[in-house]
Amino acid sequence: MLWIDRQGRILDVNESACRQLGYSYSELVQMSVGDSDPFFTPDQWGRLWEKLKVHGTMSLESSQRHRNGSIYPTEVLANYFEYEGVEYNCMLVRDISRRKAYEQRIQRLTDLYHALSEINQAIVRMETKDKLFPLVCKVAVEFAGFEMAWIGVPSEQRDAIIPEVFYGTGTDYLTGLSFPLMTTDAEQLGPIALSFREARNIFVNDFMSDPLTTPWKARAQMYGWRSGATFPIIQGDTVVAVMAVYAVTTDAFHEEAVTVLDEMVRDIAFALDTFDRELARKKAEQSLYEREQHFRAYFERSMVGMATAASDRRWIEVNPAL
Incomplete structure (x- = not known):
């Protein structure tokens, strides 16, 4: 008073x-x-x-x-x-610090569920990862409220993770960066490499004090990032990419947020499996069509009389030679 x-x-x-x-x-x-x-x-x-x-x-x-x-x-x-x-x-x-923190936490969770919904809607419309990955990064920033999001894939030699798509503030952070996978230097083996190698989510709730982020602290500080998370994107039984997101507050990844983000990445993995199944189905259909066309051409042009008959001995089709 x-x-x-x-x-x-x-x-x-x-x-x-x-x-x-x-x-x-x-x-x-x-x-x-x-x-x-x-x-x-x-x-x-x-x-x-x-x-x-x-x-x-x-x-x-x-x-x-x-x-x-x-x-x-x-x-x-x-x-x-x-x-x-x-x-x-x-x-x-x-x-009212506690009340405000609770309100911010609830709003954060609401934003994450909104992002999850947007990604699930996109999965229904998309057919390839080339379209899905950029949208996922955009949704993570515009709906989930992260400052920057990016997805990286292994290099041709599979010795490093190379940023492939990114969105948000501070994408310059990634300029010239690759994340070594084969290094024996513990300090260079950060969250990105560990997520890929060990197929697990990694959450850094205080970027400036976590030893995992030591080599990248100076860069992160330039953009005001205080926490980050990395997620392996798994297709079948293989890690094919890593997604990373960054926030300007510490402790951005509470238990409920981690649950939603994990579900989001699982949905992305499901989409990749679906894309592969659909691609395989289309290839099978195309192969069947091509074989049918080949047989049709042979049937129509053959100098030998040919015919197909039903089980009751009725003619179904005959070629011109017959």
Whole structure:
């Protein structure tokens, strides 16, 4: 609780306010609203005060700056009082960091399910990975909310992963990059290579502190990436590609998000198997058609009389020679 005057000066606070902000009582009563709320300018405070005089009570979301410099979201209940001709604002301030984190988590999950739906719809329309892979990267950025997504495939010698398609902010990160698969240097064997070699998902929730990402930290920092994940794309029993996504927040890959992302990659793998089956079916149909045409030509042009008959000895077809 904070008592504040018309000019935004803090007049009185309770112990809870001191704990929340990290200051002593004597320090806080020497401060103003702008010192504790980094987004409140004098003009904004003036407009809020005028509205408060009209309504008497107002509820709003704002933020507070702790003594250590960290900023956290708050819910404020402001109450207007006038006593002996002096105006006061009694503000009840509640830390809503947990609620905001939960809301962001739910929104993230909603975005991921939206992306999963978009990819499943695309799978129905697509016929080849050449069309599917670019769309998957686009959906991961535009619907799932990642900063950048890319899919890499093995080099001809299968000794490195080469980025093939990518989408989003910071694709320059991939310029000139390949990810060695055969290296014995543990530091060079990062998430991309491990996902491919071991056919497993890898999640890095703090890019700057995880030893797996050491060789790429400087580049990632240029683009503000704080977490990343890699997924093997498996066709049949073989890893044929790796997908990577990056986020600008740490801890972007909570348990529910991991479940949805894993399902997304499994659907991509299913699509690849479906594409192969459809291609095999078309090839078989084409082969059958070609054999039939070859036999038809031989049947029609043969100098030897030929015919086909039914089981009851009826003629079905005869060639000109017969």
